[in-house]
Amino acid sequence: MIEIRLHGRGGQGGVTSAELTALAAIEEGKYAQAFPSFGPERRGAPVMAFVRVSEERIRTREKVYEPDVVLVLDPTILKIVPVTSGLKDTGTLILNTNLPPDEIRKQLNTKVRLALVDATKIALDILRLPITNTTMLGALIKATGIVSPESLEAPLRERFGPIAEKNIQAFKAALEETVIIEE
Amino acid sequence: MGKRVGIEVSLAVSHAVMLADVDVIAAYPITPQTHIVEHLSELVADGLLDAEFIPVESEHSAMSTSVGASAAGARTFTATSSQGLALMVEIMYIASSLRLPIVMAVANRALSGPISIWNDHGDMMLSRDTGWIQTVAENGQEVFDLVLHAYRVAEDPRVMLPMIVNLDGFTLSHMIEPIEFLSQEEVNKYLRPYRAPIRMDPENPITMGPVGMPEVYTEAKKAQDEALKNSKKVIIEAWKEFGDLFGRYYSPVETYRMEDAETAILILGSLAETAMTAVDKMRDKGKKVGIIRPRLFRPFPADEIVEAVKNVKNLAVIDRAVALNGMGGPLSFEIRSVLYDANLHPYLKNYIAGLGGRDVTVDDFSDIVSDIESCAQKGVKPEYTIVNVRE
Numbered sequence: 001m002i003e004i005r006l007h008g009r010g011g012q013g014g015v016t017s018a019e020l021t022a023l024a025a026i027e028e029g030k031y032a033q034a035f036p037s038f039g040p041e042r043r044g045a046p047v048m049a050f051v052r053v054s055e056e057r058i059r060t061r062e063k064v065y066e067p068d069v070v071l072v073l074d075p076t077i078l079k080i081v082p083v084t085s086g087l088k089d090t091g092t093l094i095l096n097t098n099l100p101p102d103e104i105r106k107q108l109n110t111k112v113r114l115a116l117v118d119a120t121k122i123a124l125d126i127l128r129l130p131i132t133n134t135t136m137l138g139a140l141i142k143a144t145g146i147v148s149p150e151s152l153e154a155p156l157r158e159r160f161g162p163i164a165e166k167n168i169q170a171f172k173a174a175l176e177e178t179v180i181i182e183e
Numbered sequence: 184m185g186k187r188v189g190i191e192v193s194l195a196v197s198h199a200v201m202l203a204d205v206d207v208i209a210a211y212p213i214t215p216q217t218h219i220v221e222h223l224s225e226l227v228a229d230g231l232l233d234a235e236f237i238p239v240e241s242e243h244s245a246m247s248t249s250v251g252a253s254a255a256g257a258r259t260f261t262a263t264s265s266q267g268l269a270l271m272v273e274i275m276y277i278a279s280s281l282r283l284p285i286v287m288a289v290a291n292r293a294l295s296g297p298i299s300i301w302n303d304h305g306d307m308m309l310s311r312d313t314g315w316i317q318t319v320a321e322n323g324q325e326v327f328d329l330v331l332h333a334y335r336v337a338e339d340p341r342v343m344l345p346m347i348v349n350l351d352g353f354t355l356s357h358m359i360e361p362i363e364f365l366s367q368e369e370v371n372k373y374l375r376p377y378r379a380p381i382r383m384d385p386e387n388p389i390t391m392g393p394v395g396m397p398e399v400y401t402e403a404k405k406a407q408d409e410a411l412k413n414s415k416k417v418i419i420e421a422w423k424e425f426g427d428l429f430g431r432y433y434s435p436v437e438t439y440r441m442e443d444a445e446t447a448i449l450i451l452g453s454l455a456e457t458a459m460t461a462v463d464k465m466r467d468k469g470k471k472v473g474i475i476r477p478r479l480f481r482p483f484p485a486d487e488i489v490e491a492v493k494n495v496k497n498l499a500v501i502d503r504a505v506a507l508n509g510m511g512g513p514l515s516f517e518i519r520s521v522l523y524d525a526n527l528h529p530y531l532k533n534y535i536a537g538l539g540g541r542d543v544t545v546d547d548f549s550d551i552v553s554d555i556e557s558c559a560q561k562g563v564k565p566e567y568t569i570v571n572v573r574e
Contacts, residue, residue: 019191019359026189026361033360038215038301038353038540059456059463061354062544 001054002146003064007083008073011043013133017073018049020137020159024151025053033058046081053146071140072096073132075120084110094139094178096120096132101181115143117178126170127163134160134167138174149175185364192323193218193356195364196262196288196348199330201232202370203286206257206377209237209248213267214300215352216290220262242267246274253283253345254391256382258334261285264352265292268306272313278345279314280407281392284337284377285345287315288330290352291452291503293539301540302352304451304503307480308513314407316346316414317481319451321437323362325478326350328431331370335421338377342414349480351453353540365429373428415482435484437476438491440466444473446552447492447529449518450501451477454543458501461548472552483517489525492518498529499555503537511535511567530559533567541571 004021008014015036022034030053037048050064066086071094072078078095087093093112096119097104104114117139119132127135134156141149149172156171157164190198196219200208208227210220226232235252239245245261253259263271268289278285294305307317316336320326329348337346350356365373383391395403419435426432439455440462441447448458455476465472475491477484492498502512510516515533522528532555537543547570558565 022359023189026187029187031361032189033358035353035358038357040300058360059459060545061351061358061453061457063542065544 001052001056001058002069002144003067004051004053004069004071004140004146005064005067006049006051006071006073007077007081008047008049008133009043009077010045010047012073013131014047014073015049016159017071017133017137017140018051020152020155021051021140021147022053023155024147027154028147028151030055031058046077067091069094069140069144071136073119073136078107084108084112087112092143094136094143096136096139111183113183114181115139115178116181117174119174122170122173122177126173127166135170135174138171139178142175142178143180185366185369187361187363189359189361190323191218191357191359192326192350192362193290194222195323195327195362196330196350197222197226198364199327200260201226202365202367203258203260203331203334203374205232205234205260207235207237207249207252207259208261209239209245209252209259210261211239211242211245211263211267213242213264215292215302215356216262216264216267216288218356219288219290223260242270243274246271246278249285250274250278250281250283253278253285254281254383256377256379258338258377259285260287262288262290264290265294265306268310269294272310275310275313275315275345277392280403282343282407282410283345284334284343286330286333286337287345287347289347289349290356291349292352299539302354303538303540305505307349307451308504308506310347311481311513314344314411315481316342316344316411316418317349318347318478319349319480320355321453321455321476321478323355323358323360324431325433326355327362327364328425328433331365331373332421332425332433334374334377335425336414336418339417339421340380342410342417343380344410344414349452355453369429373425411482415479415484418479433478434487435477435479436487436491437478439474439476441473441475441491443471444495445471446497446499446556447473447475447495448499448501448548448551449475449477449514451480451514452503454501454503454537457543457545458548461545461552464545465549465552470552483521485521485524488518488521489527492522492527492529493525495529497555497559498531499551500531500533501551502533502535505535505538505569515567530555530565532558532565535567535569536571538569547571
């Protein structure tokens with residue numbers, strides 16, 4: 001089972017990213033859970049969402065405490081949220097950032113495998129909005145292969161309707177541009 | 184079989200209600216139930232469900248409207264949580280005594296105060312004696328299936344009682360997970376159109392709900408009590424039929440790895456799944472531990488619980504609610520009562536856990552098992568405890 005924790009700010013679509021990942025996994029015949037950090041939704045405040053994906057039936061309802069993957073949608077929360085908390089040593093940290101890997105390692109004091117992409121730039125170029133949730137899905141797929149890119153296209157189309165094409169374009173750009181730095 | 188889809192459990196409830204082809208939905212939004220009626224209002228607005236959606240000004244009105252609709256012979260649905268349920272309670276007693284087969288989903292949430300929108304079973308326990316049949320779901324699939332089952336049971340002429348399907352708020356209601364849907368054709372094989380045996384009809388006026396003079400009140404309550412008790416065989420029969428049609432079989436009490444269990448965790452609702460993972464881990468280390476999960480809560484499945492408990496040495500009864508009476512959690516009283524009558528005396532300790540959204544982890548369940556085994560070994564008096572209290 002792979003457990004993912006997503007960090008973002010309310011309104012940035014982190015919950016949607018979590019949902020789409022789970023939907024794609026279920027579409028592939030796997031088992032999955034996606035859930036928000038339960039509570040009132042607060043635009044702009046740091047929020048979390050969680051995903052579990054497994055080949056077998058998932059039998060737990062506890063929160064994700066020791067994720068295999070942490071994904072951060074918004075670079076501005078790195079200094080206020082302990083995003084690496086509980087992340088397994090063997091895990092992967094996926095960041096939306098324009099900083100070089102050394103700088104990230106220093107700032108977060110972490111040796112884990114990194115996947116970095118300037119998702120804000122991609123989103124601004126393609127979507128004309130600094131909303132990075134679909135872009136960061138590209139980084140997630142590149143870093144983990146948790147579902148195939150094709151499996152995500154259908155849920156993306158269904159969720160985004162007329163703006164799906166642009167979101168898929170941003171998703172694919174991140175799939176290309178994400179840089180993986182092994183531990 | 185139907186299609187396996189990933190969906191938020193709340194929306195799956197709405198989908199089941201649509202497949203049940205209800206006539207009237209009266210509801211007031213309250214967290215964490217909101218998505219259920221929100222989606223139903225969309226289904227009605229989109230023309231996918233031909234029903235009257237009545238937005239009301241309070242839960243008291245939601246239940247009153249449901250009573251009126253059901254009395255007129257309409258297949259009726261509503262949903263609520265916590266304080267909303269508390270506001271409904273006055274009319275819930277009337278719905279059950281009028282024998283109206285309303286179905287309600289309750290996304291279980293803590294009662295105030297302090298105000299908490301998060302999950303526990305305070306509301307389920309508040310409504311336990313209202314005369315409604317109640318089932319408790321473990322996962323999204325079960326919620327979907329139990330909603331359809333509820334209409335089948337509630338409207339059975341041998342039953343004619345309102346019915347609640349409980350699902351854990353947030354923990355279940357806001358979870359996206361895979362659920363196998365049934366098609367309309369399949370549901371039509373299970374649910375017949377509702378024909379009320381007696382209904383409000385301007386052409387044939389009758390009186391419903393008159394005063395019960397001392398000459399009849401006792402008999403009316405006796406009849407209602409018998410009706411609730413007798414509903415159990417229909418509940419089981421309807422599960423059997425569901426299983427025969429769709430391959431998913433349900434029973435009043437679910438057990439997990441109980442075959443040679445010396446210690447059992449008894450719990451209601453979705454956290455039984457977390458307990459399963461804990462039990463698997465403990466079994467790997469050679470501990471003989473299992474889980475007993477009542478799926479039927481009202482009428483209380485006493486015989487099945489006795490059967491499940493009879494060989495157990497230690498019984499950890501997990502309550503997801505406090506009963507502020509100095510004696511522990513409400514579920515523990517019911518279990519003790521059942522065991523007393525059956526002359527069974529396992530070492531029973533009551534653990535109150537997961538109040539107001541406090542997470543209950545796999546490790547918490549392992550700790551509970553270690554604690555009860557150690558207490559039993561030492562022979563200390565088993566006093567109820569609220570777990571994970573920060574000192």
